[in-house]
Amino acid sequence: MRAAIAVAAITGLLVAAPVPVGAAPSEAARGKDSKSYVSTENGPGRFPLRGAPLVVSKDDYAGVIRVVDDLRTDLGKVTGVEPAVGHDTIPGGRDPVIVGTIGKSPLIDRIIARGKLDVRGVEGKWETTVEQVVENPLPGVRRAFVIAGSDQRGSIYGAYDLSRTIGISPWHFWDDVPVQKKAELFVRPGRHTQGTPKVKYRGFFINDENPATGTWAPGYFGPGKAPGYPGGLTSDYFAKVFETMLRLKANYLWPAVWGRAFAEDDPLNHATASFYGVVMGTSHEAPMMRGIEEWNRHPTGTGEWSFRRNPDAIKAYWRDGAERMRDQNIEGVITLGMRGNGDVSLPDGDGIDLMSSIIDSQRQILRETGLIDRPQVQTLYKEVQRYWDNGYRPPDDVTVVFCDDNWGNLRKLPDPSLPARSGGYGMYYHFDYVGDGRNYKWADTINLTNTWEQLNLAYRKGVDRLWVVNVGDLKNEELPTQFFLDYAWNPDALPVTGIDDWTREFAAQNFGQSLAPAVAELLDEYGFLQSRRKPELLNRRITVDPAKDLSTDPTAVVYNDQATPFSLTDYGEMDRVTEAWIDLARRATRLKARVPAAWQDAFYQLVYYQIKDTAIIYELRRAQFTNLAYAAQGRAATNELADTAERLFAEDQAMSDYYNNTLAGGKWKNWQLQPKIGYGNVERYGPNAPWQQPELNNVALPDEIYPHLKRIAVPPAASMGVALDGGSETTLPQFSPWQSQRPQYLDVYNKGTTPFRYRITTGASWVHVAPASGVVDDETRVTVKVDWRRAPKGVTTVPITVTGAGSTTVVQAPIENPAIKPVGFLEANGYVAMEADHYSGKAGKWQLLPGIGKTGNGLTPVGGAGARLDYKMTLTSTGPVKVTAYLSPRNNVLPGDGLKYGVSIDGQSPQVVNVTKATGANDTTMNRQWARNTSDNINRTTTTHTIDTPGAHTLTFWAVDPTVIVQRLVVDTGGVKYSYLGPPESRRS
Numbered sequence: 001m002r003a004a005i006a007v008a009a010i011t012g013l014l015v016a017a018p019v020p021v022g023a024a025p026s027e028a029a030r031g032k033d034s035k036s037y038v039s040t041e042n043g044p045g046r047f048p049l050r051g052a053p054l055v056v057s058k059d060d061y062a063g064v065i066r067v068v069d070d071l072r073t074d075l076g077k078v079t080g081v082e083p084a085v086g087h088d089t090i091p092g093g094r095d096p097v098i099v100g101t102i103g104k105s106p107l108i109d110r111i112i113a114r115g116k117l118d119v120r121g122v123e124g125k126w127e128t129t130v131e132q133v134v135e136n137p138l139p140g141v142r143r144a145f146v147i148a149g150s151d152q153r154g155s156i157y158g159a160y161d162l163s164r165t166i167g168i169s170p171w172h173f174w175d176d177v178p179v180q181k182k183a184e185l186f187v188r189p190g191r192h193t194q195g196t197p198k199v200k201y202r203g204f205f206i207n208d209e210n211p212a213t214g215t216w217a218p219g220y221f222g223p224g225k226a227p228g229y230p231g232g233l234t235s236d237y238f239a240k241v242f243e244t245m246l247r248l249k250a251n252y253l254w255p256a257v258w259g260r261a262f263a264e265d266d267p268l269n270h271a272t273a274s275f276y277g278v279v280m281g282t283s284h285e286a287p288m289m290r291g292i293e294e295w296n297r298h299p300t301g302t303g304e305w306s307f308r309r310n311p312d313a314i315k316a317y318w319r320d321g322a323e324r325m326r327d328q329n330i331e332g333v334i335t336l337g338m339r340g341n342g343d344v345s346l347p348d349g350d351g352i353d354l355m356s357s358i359i360d361s362q363r364q365i366l367r368e369t370g371l372i373d374r375p376q377v378q379t380l381y382k383e384v385q386r387y388w389d390n391g392y393r394p395p396d397d398v399t400v401v402f403c404d405d406n407w408g409n410l411r412k413l414p415d416p417s418l419p420a421r422s423g424g425y426g427m428y429y430h431f432d433y434v435g436d437g438r439n440y441k442w443a444d445t446i447n448l449t450n451t452w453e454q455l456n457l458a459y460r461k462g463v464d465r466l467w468v469v470n471v472g473d474l475k476n477e478e479l480p481t482q483f484f485l486d487y488a489w490n491p492d493a494l495p496v497t498g499i500d501d502w503t504r505e506f507a508a509q510n511f512g513q514s515l516a517p518a519v520a521e522l523l524d525e526y527g528f529l530q531s532r533r534k535p536e537l538l539n540r541r542i543t544v545d546p547a548k549d550l551s552t553d554p555t556a557v558v559y560n561d562q563a564t565p566f567s568l569t570d571y572g573e574m575d576r577v578t579e580a581w582i583d584l585a586r587r588a589t590r591l592k593a594r595v596p597a598a599w600q601d602a603f604y605q606l607v608y609y610q611i612k613d614t615a616i617i618y619e620l621r622r623a624q625f626t627n628l629a630y631a632a633q634g635r636a637a638t639n640e641l642a643d644t645a646e647r648l649f650a651e652d653q654a655m656s657d658y659y660n661n662t663l664a665g666g667k668w669k670n671w672q673l674q675p676k677i678g679y680g681n682v683e684r685y686g687p688n689a690p691w692q693q694p695e696l697n698n699v700a701l702p703d704e705i706y707p708h709l710k711r712i713a714v715p716p717a718a719s720m721g722v723a724l725d726g727g728s729e730t731t732l733p734q735f736s737p738w739q740s741q742r743p744q745y746l747d748v749y750n751k752g753t754t755p756f757r758y759r760i761t762t763g764a765s766w767v768h769v770a771p772a773s774g775v776v777d778d779e780t781r782v783t784v785k786v787d788w789r790r791a792p793k794g795v796t797t798v799p800i801t802v803t804g805a806g807s808t809t810v811v812q813a814p815i816e817n818p819a820i821k822p823v824g825f826l827e828a829n830g831y832v833a834m835e836a837d838h839y840s841g842k843a844g845k846w847q848l849l850p851g852i853g854k855t856g857n858g859l860t861p862v863g864g865a866g867a868r869l870d871y872k873m874t875l876t877s878t879g880p881v882k883v884t885a886y887l888s889p890r891n892n893v894l895p896g897d898g899l900k901y902g903v904s905i906d907g908q909s910p911q912v913v914n915v916t917k918a919t920g921a922n923d924t925t926m927n928r929q930w931a932r933n934t935s936d937n938i939n940r941t942t943t944t945h946t947i948d949t950p951g952a953h954t955l956t957f958w959a960v961d962p963t964v965i966v967q968r969l970v971v972d973t974g975g976v977k978y979s980y981l982g983p984p985e986s987r988r989s
Helices: 002-011 062-079 106-113 152-166 212-221 235-247 269-276 292-297 311-327 352-368 382-389 448-460 478-489 496-511 516-530 573-592 597-633 638-661 915-919 928-936
Strands: 054-056 085-087 097-101 129-135 143-149 201-206 252-254 376-379 399-403 425-430 463-472 541-544 557-560 720-724 745-750 756-762 767-770 773-776 779-786 794-804 807-817 831-835 841-849 858-875 879-887 900-905 911-914 939-947 951-959 966-972
Touching (some): 062 085, 097 152, 143 152, 201 235, 448 463, 496 516, 496 841, 573 597, 745 794, 915 939, 951 966
Parallel strands (some): 054 097, 425 463
Antiparallel strands (some): 745 779, 794 807, 879 966
16 A cells, blocks of 8 residues: 555565566466465465366256356366366266356255255355365265355356466456466365355446447447337447356446446346346436336326326336246346436425335235345435435335445444334445536546445444445546445454555456566556546636635535646645656556566556556646646747647547557447547537536547647747746745655746847855756746755845846745744744644544545544544644644535534634535535535645634544545645645654
């Protein structure tokens, strides 16, 4: 993890092992791990897999018989020998692998009856498997490797777990991950099991599937089979999805919905789900096992999707869905309730009587069709949560599914004061989203620590019946999807301290052990950087109008879709964030050169594309917004920056073109059509432009640079301009020997095409500039430094004179050289900034959350009354100071009126802040205040305190709410400037 890496680097212990150029990836993730039940080396009692025939009973589930064929193919890919498959008949001469389901496979049941296989703790369990080398399992069989499942999916998971263990990636189709050949494979003796899943139903929602899946899939698998709907997704497409689900030990799917009807687009879709053994569901807006698109295609009655105005037609529509489920014997989880057509609130109002009537009618239909005992859910998405908050409770056997706010922050958790529900609780989560404040669907932007914290919180609070996550297209969200499903299977096996190990295993699974550490390091840094802000939001700056009350007035939040969120003038912020991406891309490029040819396509899809292209976008945005700033100043370098931005845009388009036409031999044709740069251009594509992807008539448009670049006419005559660090026209940011930000600078620039000479002098011999003279073609950056050994104590202002092109400019350099003894964090440049985990003392128990913050780690309280964090600091200022707490943008998930924390200085009574009320954020209406917090991925609130004397002070952060996550604290003594990340952390004595 980033925290562990940082510590190792500081102590000099971080050593990166070189990866031999052109070397093949080593044995798969668990191949040489002593914890694995498969090895490439023989040993006492080990069972040879290479060439061992596979045996399954023809009486077993169709899904189990099918998975044995996949296992045969997988073993053939790895060993070079595709084994024979027998159905009930065991081929002579070789010890077999026997796969089957307890109580369904006569082969397995005979082995159990002979006392050869111990199935205690497995039989009767949900989706549980035992794998064991068994001596004399059946008459005439010397020994066998037995994979026995407690039920259909238990057997399927066991077979696929063997595939994964020998080196078959679950993403072999979606990311073209090849396999490393192994001459031999052996199963270790002993009894092996993956245990029983802790979350019963685990899966994902393929959603927001346009333009990627919606364009690529009909081209690759063929058009939909419903007349007039060629964009439908067929059973061939879903077969690939189902296979991947099962390889990941998922069991539950919400299929794509936008213009697509799972049951109609291919008549074999439901049958294919049953064949594979997948549980089907429908999304929060699609009740009674019928996608809303089915209604859109075949409306009846008045045609309205309204329970009040068209009830008979609606109920008949639902009955048809229930009867189809019964008649086709579909294994499914039935969604209850109702939302408006188009993923909106109901047109009929939100009265509890209405929702109660809807669910009562649906339950009556289920009774009449014999489905009342099937699992059912009510998903409290967006406004639907109001019913719960206002006291409505669905029948006790219905699973209540709480939702996040579409940005990875839970909205509600079970109230422990309520009686237990037989239906339990579930969770709907997001890795992809279309809506306010802006879509995020182009690339994986998930921070695994952030996800872990929310999943862990949900599970520990009793949410364990059903978990589903919106993964967009599935492809491009591989890492977080697998993490989500692995965690759901066994949360206890994945503590926060194990995330780094998990990421290395993911890397090894796809690229082998030798490349895994380097790949994992890239993916870890990528997740940290990407979670700072969604790429789609890189041309939106969000500010607060100080004349308005943020807590009550949504218009206090001001959007500027033609500005960068990062500061161009303060703290070197734009350069720092861009350079971090450039460095990551440089490292990815170096590693790419070492990846074997067979793994290049997989590396491009799982690692390189998202890193390199995001770096290109950041470089483009820096050039773009610097171009606009320069144009306003009339700088001669303006047009060159426009050229740079256009070159970078061409690089971005070239990467997409490679993805669409060359990658994997053209397999992913038209996959990468997702625009991510042109958001916000209302003139081009209408009023939805602030949040919706660039599109017209629901079809994504080719991307563009927006806001538009500017070019200026540059006169021939030289003309000098001077621009200052910090953006002031007259005064540089204050200098201090305690400062942590980059050295102050000034730019001497030309407004003409003719070069000119410049010269700079300072009003004090201990203030130095470099270079102090030279020739300016377009621009020259001059660094200003102070010789602190000679600088007087106290505050001094030194003039700096710049002469060139026939003009002179004088700027001021305010310099503070403190005379007080430094203790703790040190004030400089008008602030003290402290990362949360850099406390000087604490009380209570706190959980470190590595890399969850936009600038570092986070802390959350996990027990102990009066939990607090103390920070020693030295202030040179007196009077009122403002303390801003940077918290993860969480919602109020527990009973109470808001998320709260407290701040005090020097033992004064804490000022308690209700974050929910102070920011005005409403996660139900998803107002602008909420969109500000989620878009900026931070929750900032401020308290004001009075400092009587300069010197040492102690700031204390108090945990009032146990779900608060503090990332950093900033004390503004009068110098904090606008920036997205906040000022750099202060120095500590």
